[in-house]
Amino acid sequence: MSSEMKQATCSCGFSVVSDDETEIVEIIQNHADGKHGKAMTVKDVRGMLKEA
Numbered sequence: 001m002s003s004e005m006k007q008a009t010c011s012c013g014f015s016v017v018s019d020d021e022t023e024i025v026e027i028i029q030n031h032a033d034g035k036h037g038k039a040m041t042v043k044d045v046r047g048m049l050k051e052a
Ligand SMILES: [Zn+2]
Pocket: 010, 011, 012, 013, 014, 031, 032, 035, 036
């Protein structure tokens, strides 16, 4: 089992760190929609993921 932490950072500076990619995707999608009125796909968010 791997417990690599992943991080996604929004262009506004908001960032999420978790070992659960699904959780990161949900949080970033909610953030992008709520804060920026921008719909992001799972693929978009996965493209932002980096090792944390
Ligand atoms: Zn943002």
